[in-house]
Amino acid sequence: MELVKGTATGVEKEPEDTIFSWPHLFYLEFLCVIIVTALLLIASIYLGAPLEEEASRDTTPNPMKAPWYFLGLQELLVFFDPWIAGVGLPILIAGGLMLIPFLDINPKGKGYYTYSERKFAVSSYGFGMALWLVLIVIGVWFRGLDWNWYWPWENGHIHKPPATGLEDLPIIFARVLGIGQFAGKALSDLIVLGYFGAGLIIPALYFKNFYKKLGFMRYVPLAVMYLIMIGIPIKVGLRLVFSIKYVILTPWFKI
Amino acid sequence: MASSNREKISEWVKSTQIYKAIFRHGYEDTPRNRSLTTFSNVLYHLHPVKTRWESIKFRYTWCMGGVSLLLFVMLALTGVMLMFYYVPDVRRAYQDIKDMMTVVSYGTTFRNIHRFAAQGMVATVWIHMTRVFLTGSYKSPREFNWIIGVVLLMLTLLLSWTGYLLPWDQLALWAITVGTKMAAATPLFGVEGPFGVQLGMRPDNDVKFMLLGGTEVGQNALLRFYVLHCVVLPMLVVVFLAVHFWRVRKDGFSGPL
Numbered sequence: 454m455e456l457v458k459g460t461a462t463g464v465e466k467e468p469e470d471t472i473f474s475w476p477h478l479f480y481l482e483f484l485c486v487i488i489v490t491a492l493l494l495i496a497s498i499y500l501g502a503p504l505e506e507e508a509s510r511d512t513t514p515n516p517m518k519a520p521w522y523f524l525g526l527q528e529l530l531v532f533f534d535p536w537i538a539g540v541g542l543p544i545l546i547a548g549g550l551m552l553i554p555f556l557d558i559n560p561k562g563k564g565y566y567t568y569s570e571r572k573f574a575v576s577s578y579g580f581g582m583a584l585w586l587v588l589i590v591i592g593v594w595f596r597g598l599d600w601n602w603y604w605p606w607e608n609g610h611i612h613k614p615p616a617t618g619l620e621d622l623p624i625i626f627a628r629v630l631g632i633g634q635f636a637g638k639a640l641s642d643l644i645v646l647g648y649f650g651a652g653l654i655i656p657a658l659y660f661k662n663f664y665k666k667l668g669f670m671r672y673v674p675l676a677v678m679y680l681i682m683i684g685i686p687i688k689v690g691l692r693l694v695f696s697i698k699y700v701i702l703t704p705w706f707k708i
Numbered sequence: 709m710a711s712s713n714r715e716k717i718s719e720w721v722k723s724t725q726i727y728k729a730i731f732r733h734g735y736e737d738t739p740r741n742r743s744l745t746t747f748s749n750v751l752y753h754l755h756p757v758k759t760r761w762e763s764i765k766f767r768y769t770w771c772m773g774g775v776s777l778l779l780f781v782m783l784a785l786t787g788v789m790l791m792f793y794y795v796p797d798v799r800r801a802y803q804d805i806k807d808m809m810t811v812v813s814y815g816t817t818f819r820n821i822h823r824f825a826a827q828g829m830v831a832t833v834w835i836h837m838t839r840v841f842l843t844g845s846y847k848s849p850r851e852f853n854w855i856i857g858v859v860l861l862m863l864t865l866l867l868s869w870t871g872y873l874l875p876w877d878q879l880a881l882w883a884i885t886v887g888t889k890m891a892a893a894t895p896l897f898g899v900e901g902p903f904g905v906q907l908g909m910r911p912d913n914d915v916k917f918m919l920l921g922g923t924e925v926g927q928n929a930l931l932r933f934y935v936l937h938c939v940v941l942p943m944l945v946v947v948f949l950a951v952h953f954w955r956v957r958k959d960g961f962s963g964p965l
Contacts (some may be wrong), residue, residue: 471758475745478759479752485771489778493821493828501816502823504809507802508881517882520872522830522865527886536901539890550858553841554851562844564962571844578841706895706902 516600524592525585531600532689534707542685549678556675558667581682619698621707622691641700652680754953762963768843772836777949779829784942786822794874796934798927801876826868833864845962853955856948863945870937873930884925884933892916 472478505514519527529538561570568575597603601613622644627637653676657664664672688708691697701708721727722734733744743757762768793812794804808815837857840846846854869887873880892898896907897915904914911923921928 470761472761472764473739473742473746474755474757474759475742475752478755478764481764482774485774486778489775490782493779493782493824494817496824497817497820500820500824502820503879504805504875505877505879508798508876508878510881512878514878514882517886519883519886520827520868522827522868523883535890535893536895536898539887540894540898540901547858547862550837550861551855554846554848554854557847560847563847564843564845566843574844575842578838582838705906 515598516596518592518596521589521593525588528588528592528596529685532685532692536706537708545678545681549682552674552678556667556671558671577679577682584682584686618696619692620696621699621702622697623702625695625697638702645701648684649677649680652676652683754957756957756960760961760963763961765963768963770835770839772832772839776829776832776836779825779832780945780949782825783822783829786818786825787938787942789818790822791938796874796930798876798930801874801930805875805877826871829864830868833861837861843962850955850959850962853952853959856952856955860945860948860952863941863948867937867941867945870933870941873925873933874937876930881925884929888916888919888925888929891919 506512518524526538526543529542532538533542557571557574559571559574561567562574594605595602597607597609598612599615601616603609603613622641623634623637625637626632626640627634630637630640632640653673656676657672667675688700691700699707732748733741735741746752746755746757790808793808793815795801805819808819812818840854840857846857873884889900892911892914893901894904894915895901896903897909898904899909899911899914899916901909911917917923919929919932920926921932
């Protein structure tokens with residue numbers, strides 16, 4: 454038994470806000486099944502599922518586009534090595550999504566829509582989803598021959614000259630600052646370290662309450678995931694604006 | 709006279725042991741029968757007898773979880789239908805699809821439904837995830853169910869990926885070639901990935917080889933993707949779906965308090 458302050462004995466409001474599943478819920482489900490099935494049938498009658506030429510090793514389609522839901526990954530292949538775009542980032546995305554309930558300890562907004570009570574969570578998720586959608590949109594409508602950028606009004610049958618002049622960041626440093634290759638490499642490594650270091654330390658100092666509430670064990674994975682997510686458009690921007698190919702060079706991998 | 713005879717017959721049918729063995733309750737509109745309808749039906753009993761008002765609001769759920777399940781069921785049904793006509797042999801797979809589209813009655817429709825339902829399922833699972841995030845429905849005690857949901861999203865994408873190798877058209881060959889090239893670039897487990905060679909990975913023993921059953925996309929790859937697509941992944945989806953729904957049922961609907 455439980456003691457509750459109040460004038461009425463009916464403290465649980467369950468009796469008033471529930472309805473019988475039969476028929477209310479099942480009618481709706483039935484209606485939903487009919488509508489979706491009808492839409493699917495209509496689509497299947499009026500549109501054809503794509504089927505290309507028989508598989509052949511002699512000709513490679515150009516451009517070779519995956520179905521739309523993988524075009525985000527395919528677009529990332531332009532900017533990252535296959536092990537990052539194809540394996541590393543998908544694992545990080547899946548792992549990051551799984552971590553969400555353990556990193557988000559805000560007790561508000563449980564079971565209802567709210568932006569004002571969980572601005573950080575909603576805006577972060579929105580940012581990630583928007584990034585993914587933008588990559589898909591680029592892949593579907595703006596990529597043509599040789600995976601070059603084609604505006605809708607451009608002739609998609611004319612090849613464009615391949616992108617040239619991409620340089621690695623350490624080499625740019627060495628050339629521009631007139632320092633040795635090793636010093637250039639050390640400088641670019643320092644910048645990347647500084648990005649993650651500053652990204653970890655500054656928010657913790659600036660939003661002290663946020664950090665205290667989260668605790669070290671939650672804050673670090675959250676910050677690292679966040680910095681990697683922001684790092685993707687940064688790397689894309691570096692390449693598009695400054696023609697930088699790699700930022701980190703090691704004998705085993707390049708980023 | 710006839711109607712009373714009909715009533716008598718219907719009463720007699722309802723009194724037989726066989727009828728009672730199959731149908732456990734009457735159809736009168738009583739609270740008891742409404743409960744029993746939900747409770748004694750194998751498909752309905754996944755639902756609670758009584759539902760919160762909020763859970764049937766379209767504005768709240770967008771019906772996306774249910775539609776994902778519906779599309780999965782449609783995919784299973786049309787997929788079985790396609791399996792009657794399709795042989796995973798590189799010499800005839802493409803022709804089987806062509807036959808399906810020209811010779812088999814409603815073959816094109818079945819194939820189209822399978823393809824569009826697959827695309828739809830990717831979209832609805834994604835929107836379902838977004839809805840669950842925006843309503844904070846993953847918060848305690850539903851953390852683990854969110855994880856299962858992410859696993860189901862991954863399985864949905866893997867089902868799509870293994871599916872489009874099967875028609876053995878140009879998309880199949882080259883998309884899988886690109887996809888498994890990425891697998892070869894897996895750190896540690898792929899021959900071209902960071903630290904792959906250092907760990908003894910070769911083109912004939914790394915993760916790409918395991919996926920393809922060889923070093924390039926060919927007959928073994930087709931058979932492996934066929935078995936993954938038609939047996940392994942759907943079985944995994946069913947297991948995770950069972951846990952997913954059971955958890956939803958036990959944790960209760962997450963609607964506003």
